[in-house]
Amino acid sequence: VAVDNPNSAEAVEGRDAVETPQPPPPDRPGAEGFPSRAESRAAAAAAPDDGPRPSDEPGDDTPPDTSSAGPADDDRGGQAAADTSDSEHDRSPDGQEPRREEPEGTRTDDGGTDQSPSSEQNTPDAPGETESEDLDLSETSVPIEAADQPDLQQEDVRQEEIADSARGPADAPGEAAEEPHPDGDPGPETVAPSADESADPHTDSAQAAGGPEAVDSAPGQVVVADQPYEPPDDLHDPRPGSHLEEEQPVDDVLPVAEAEPVDESAAADPDTIPHSGDGSTEGTEPTAEPLADGIESEGEGGTHTGEPSGEDDDWDFDFTVNEKYVRARAGLNPVRAEDWSNEVGDQIPDPAERKGDRIVNETDDKASRRERMRREGYKATGEVRDGIRKVADQSKALKRPPTGNPETRICPPATGSEARAGDHQGLDVGNAVTAGLAAGVLIGELIHFVGGKLENRKGRR
Amino acid sequence: MAIGDDQVATLRAHLAGEFEEYERRWEQLDKEAARTEYTALVAAAFFEAVDRRFAKDGTVADVIDFVGDVRSRSEELSDAIDPRIAERLIRHALGDGSIGDIGDETMGSTQMLLLVALIADEQLDDAGLDEFMTEVRAVADEWTE
Numbered sequence: 001v002a003v004d005n006p007n008s009a010e011a012v013e014g015r016d017a018v019e020t021p022q023p024p025p026p027d028r029p030g031a032e033g034f035p036s037r038a039e040s041r042a043a044a045a046a047a048p049d050d051g052p053r054p055s056d057e058p059g060d061d062t063p064p065d066t067s068s069a070g071p072a073d074d075d076r077g078g079q080a081a082a083d084t085s086d087s088e089h090d091r092s093p094d095g096q097e098p099r100r101e102e103p104e105g106t107r108t109d110d111g112g113t114d115q116s117p118s119s120e121q122n123t124p125d126a127p128g129e130t131e132s133e134d135l136d137l138s139e140t141s142v143p144i145e146a147a148d149q150p151d152l153q154q155e156d157v158r159q160e161e162i163a164d165s166a167r168g169p170a171d172a173p174g175e176a177a178e179e180p181h182p183d184g185d186p187g188p189e190t191v192a193p194s195a196d197e198s199a200d201p202h203t204d205s206a207q208a209a210g211g212p213e214a215v216d217s218a219p220g221q222v223v224v225a226d227q228p229y230e231p232p233d234d235l236h237d238p239r240p241g242s243h244l245e246e247e248q249p250v251d252d253v254l255p256v257a258e259a260e261p262v263d264e265s266a267a268a269d270p271d272t273i274p275h276s277g278d279g280s281t282e283g284t285e286p287t288a289e290p291l292a293d294g295i296e297s298e299g300e301g302g303t304h305t306g307e308p309s310g311e312d313d314d315w316d317f318d319f320t321v322n323e324k325y326v327r328a329r330a331g332l333n334p335v336r337a338e339d340w341s342n343e344v345g346d347q348i349p350d351p352a353e354r355k356g357d358r359i360v361n362e363t364d365d366k367a368s369r370r371e372r373m374r375r376e377g378y379k380a381t382g383e384v385r386d387g388i389r390k391v392a393d394q395s396k397a398l399k400r401p402p403t404g405n406p407e408t409r410i411c412p413p414a415t416g417s418e419a420r421a422g423d424h425q426g427l428d429v430g431n432a433v434t435a436g437l438a439a440g441v442l443i444g445e446l447i448h449f450v451g452g453k454l455e456n457r458k459g460r461r
Numbered sequence: 462m463a464i465g466d467d468q469v470a471t472l473r474a475h476l477a478g479e480f481e482e483y484e485r486r487w488e489q490l491d492k493e494a495a496r497t498e499y500t501a502l503v504a505a506a507f508f509e510a511v512d513r514r515f516a517k518d519g520t521v522a523d524v525i526d527f528v529g530d531v532r533s534r535s536e537e538l539s540d541a542i543d544p545r546i547a548e549r550l551i552r553h554a555l556g557d558g559s560i561g562d563i564g565d566e567t568m569g570s571t572q573m574l575l576l577v578a579l580i581a582d583e584q585l586d587d588a589g590l591d592e593f594m595t596e597v598r599a600v601a602d603e604w605t606e
Contacts (some may be wrong), residue, residue: 359557364556373504377507378505384490387565392484
């Protein structure tokens, strides 16, 4: 029921949210009903005996894929599949944990003892949802390799063919999964795991690693493994309904590939390859390098898309402003230099006017200069005389003050007769009042004292 | 014609800043004689003063700075002195350039103002000023012969 029900994944998700399955401790793989890694691998090895299970392949890797495929809101199905796979792994083959047997018993009906992690992913619904989500991710990363890596694509296609041959027609469910993957970018990463899916030893290792990188490498596996082969020449799938028609060009994809690995560019990130598993790395390494190279070559190609190298020489028109040529290029035409050489500072007016040069020529003696002055600088005319006379008043301003310290004041010497008496301060009223009061007090005390003495003498008598 | 003592005394009074003495002596001068002799004496004094100031290691920058300094001393001087003409006159005295296109009155007034400024900056005492006038007189005598 859960297999055919597309909503089963959500149900499983809700159940897992309640149960919060714990991953097996690394030191105790088989404790608390968790299958050990060896057991999981053994179950995975036994899985191919059930027949070709192309849809299982995404299921194995779907959990990490969907978890990293995109935002949480968009990834409900993928998340459910991930949870499902987790629950699958949590189930031990021998059923040591009865608490988990109830929901899983429905799933194991088809396979009976099929407790392999991939058995759960035979459900076409959950993988279909995850694949559709993953397909969008792969679409964004398609142009990166597809634009400039035809060779890579050829290689990817070949790998996809191998994967398809091993898969069989069971991939039918899921439109998104049906879509061809022309780019082949995720192909290399996904094909290898898909081919080795039956004996997938890296699934547990990747999950055991639990790292986000391992999860990120999965989306490509899910999508490409289910993609039927499509001729690589058509990089942009023209078929209606294909998501590839809406693909963004390289401009949108290139920064995505360089973004966080959690995003959809995880498949294009070479760093995720080692985490994808032992078997997958062999198939992905050859393609991972061209992938990175493809991105670089994309950037290189972008630099050449501006203008052809020989285009500069083919321009036949001239840039002029007011019938003067504009300096449009570094290469200057000396013939036309006068057309635009009206800039300030192009010519040094006169070497003799350069600042810092000595004016007097060594060869010019004073006599020669004097004679030259007589001939040109001396004119016995009335105008010269008037000019000399006219500026007499103005020349007064040229009279410099006498030398000396400007801060020194010259004061007339003081004589005895001119000596001035010091200032005498006048009587202050307040001080006078104070003095009067003090004097009155003293006088009063004196009178009182004297009066007391007189009385004492009278009393003795 | 030799330069007269009255003319030398008049110019000396002017250069010494004794303007009352200068005015008094100027009124006593023969204006026709002053047209030839006094102008020669002023031109010779200007040449000697420029030679003392800039002939050794004077540069164009020094000339420009000097003219600017003189013009900055008062607004009347700034209006009376054309910096371009002043610089050309100084450089001409140093053997550079030509002053043929400068008017006579402008040349006479500018030479007089620059001369007073140069002597004022020299801060000559009486002996130094007398020595200077002696040299200038000799040059002027040569020019007026």
